Amino acid sequence: MSIQGVAKWFPTGRSHLHALDGIDIEIQAGEFVSLIGPSGCGKSTLLRVVGGLLPYELGTVTVDGNSPAQARDTKQIGFAPQTPSLLGWRTVRRNVTLLAEVNRRGALHPPLSEAETLELLETVGLGDFLDRLPKELSGGMQQRVSLVRCFALGAPVLLMDEPFSALDEITRNEMRYLLLDLWERTGHTVIFVTHSIPEAVILSDRVLVMATKPGRIVHSETIQLPRPRSAEMEDDDRYLSHMRSVRRALGKVSAR
């Protein structure tokens, strides 16, 4: 995935809000990249630009050689929104296949088979809840369904917009490792938006720190922790060093 010189403005009455400026990112296939930064720095906007959900004014974005709109039409991008956004009338089993059911003819990559999807649901501990409705699940369980739905699409690129932001700290910590487990099984490219430094460091190959007004990347931290990652690594000196480094970069951004 390549993002070159991307700039984006939002019209606000008579003037324009400069949301993104000079964004340059190259992401390798199978890489896990996190975007972190203060509120309003354009993380979610950048995610939607890459996903073809928002137009951009300058620069180029290519996803496996395609424009974001083409990537969206050919279902090369999976999206996990901030809230689980499950359809209340569909069971867990039917919610995870939702994205595979629409725009079937456009799909460049086949979705996961039913057996593979069920295996992912088992992995995240929802094997006994396949026929439950969303209202019968806790917030953490709903978010797990949302993650499996994203992976079940079979898209090579996944965009995740603060998927754990509404969860409590204990559930959130558990979800990180569930996400890592799913990602390591499937090897997708992931762009992950978060406000949490520990989350960004433990999940990512690279953490990109964004500044605000206009939104831009000011720091890139390559995480030197080995894979697979585990909770024990949170005591590793390298983990702590990356945490400090990202925190310093964020501190500079916030101080401006």
Next chain:
Amino acid sequence: MTAQTLGPNAAGVAREPPPERPQRARRSAMVVAPIVGLAVVFAIWEFYVRVFDISRLTLPTPSSILVHLVDEPGFYWRHAQVTLREAAMGYGLALGAALLVATFMAHSRFVERASMPVIVLLQSTPVAVLAPVFLIWFGFSSWPKVLVAAVFCYIPFTINEFTGLRSVDPNAYELLRSVSAGKVEIFAKLRFPQSLPYLFSAGRLCVGLSLVGAVIGEMFGGSTEGLGNTARVGQTRLLIDQLWGSILVLALIGVIGNLLLAAVETRVLRWHSSQDLPGGPTAAR
């Protein structure tokens, strides 16, 4: 510093959970409650008429109306069928038209803006005055009554369905857009199912409205059949039992219609919070 005495649970001894009221008992209570409510109203009515010695012409007792109904079941069944058919056809016609118009309105701001004045006009017009107009247009057939019933139901159906189709979860909508789902797919998988609680809400309201429409159509439409006609004849010829018998049968049809719709709603909307018993859903948390 004095040592605090700890309760038995502080040592980690598991306490027995409080006995929970079985769900079946709670459901039974939900069924019994409206019956109790109706019984109380009828009892107060009966008591009031008897104690204050109200003239039978002014207000007969519910027991005397029931006796009259039991004496003449064929008469009321025949006329109820006519009214029921007209009301059901009006209901169905309004539902179909509303689904069509609301769908177009939800997908096009132009259609929405073009339709709104017509809806406001219909909403502001006392629909009963249309009955003679429909009589002129369609003669003494059942169509004038069907159309009055339909006009009564059309506005609530359209406004509710339009609101339901527009009240789509923006995150779920964006999710479907992220894989370029088509408008028809978004309608079928998101908009329409999400609008169902709004549609059922209007549906319940329209059970009564369709009956009102059919009865008004019969009263103004020179009809010789239907409960609207039997009520009118009962009033003009001082057949008080017939007047009140017609009213009671109409109310009964309304109640049965609402109960049937509520049963369908419970099944179709079991996913929706409106169907949760007090205390919320049985969560797997």
